[in-house]
Amino acid sequence: MATDAEEACFEVGIKFGSLYHQFAGTPVSPRSAASLERAIEESIENQPHCTSVSVEVLTGELERALADSPAEYTELTGRFLEAEVVVEYEGTEAVARMAMEDGYPLMRLESVE
Amino acid sequence: MATDAEEACFEVGIKFGSLYHQFAGTPVSPRSAASLERAIEESIENQPHCTSVSVEVLTGELERALADSPAEYTELTGRFLEAEVVVEYEGTEAVARMAMEDGYPLMRLESVE
């Protein structure tokens, strides 16, 4: 049998995989970043045991990418995204974050308690 | 060589396929429907030649589906979605719509002119 802490970690992992693979590839520009942030947060917060989701689309990073480009938008990837998800399972809270590290988007457990 | 009207139809088709397959599967509830509508509209409007996108998540239909269910959310499918996309290509406008017909979500060209 899994412990409540393990279940909480499983659940917060599901939310992160969902968040990333549902929305990666979405056309995004500095102008549309705010509505996408809101939609990602509210959609993932629907999932079971999910207490809160906070998403930042990195508009500065978008602007840098678009400065070198003839296009006015790009596709959402981990390079443009920071997110924090909080899950509560039977009284145990698990928090995970995604952010760039050494050029790679890394998902990591922040705390379980 | 394709005509401008054919190019406009190609472009509006791309927008519809993108819209549907990017967002199908997103967790959605009556509470989160409005932010998802806005994000779909603004993300697809980023795409080339796209003049306007208008999306309605059918909250009445969501409520009916959830009334029979222990869950408080479901996943976005064509059953819960109506959308209209307008594209302009070299002066030719193509309009397409998606709506349920006989129990199936149908995408169709409305006008090309």
Place this chain on the structure above:
Amino acid sequence: MATDAEEACFEVGIKFGSLYHQFAGTPVSPRSAASLERAIEESIENQPHCTSVSVEVLTGELERALADSPAEYTELTGRFLEAEVVVEYEGTEAVARMAMEDGYPLMRLESVE
């Protein structure tokens, strides 16, 4: 600090959320089910710490759904999918499964050891 078991549960959760939200909505028929199974398995097995993924698209269930329908395909949802994912993290193995239960696709931890 999270334990190795908690990290393993987080990782197997990520794989499940990824698997489901990357591929939900894919057009699928009894004829194309086998290639989709293979692609889901091999793509998710690329992810870090993932030892094995086994996916079954339920062709019997697909056939039942299509029998009532004018269409020859449908979209992949949890109703048509069973999956098992195994992750190993620093010597701890976590196994999770997704299957229908009371009409709902449920993801659950099977073992952590």
Place this chain on the structure above:
Amino acid sequence: MATDAEEACFEVGIKFGSLYHQFAGTPVSPRSAASLERAIEESIENQPHCTSVSVEVLTGELERALADSPAEYTELTGRFLEAEVVVEYEGTEAVARMAMEDGYPLMRLESVE
């Protein structure tokens, strides 16, 4: 009313938008490229009016991307993908292709006849 040629162009556009936004973001490596190609082809061929789909995941380009990276896989984007889709609508055939051009993945109508 749209002509058959315009409908064919609309339909081939839908297939391209579907193909791209369903599968963009999929974890992919040189080892898993072949199963992903097959699944993309067979899933999109399910869609109405679709005669054939041929997809190439550019394993050479994948290898170049991974050579600079600690990871052994990446996510599918237009950089790693070439595709051709053929649609027939009431006797009119429309062919479209996606390939990189000047560093951008471009979808274009090849022929309508």
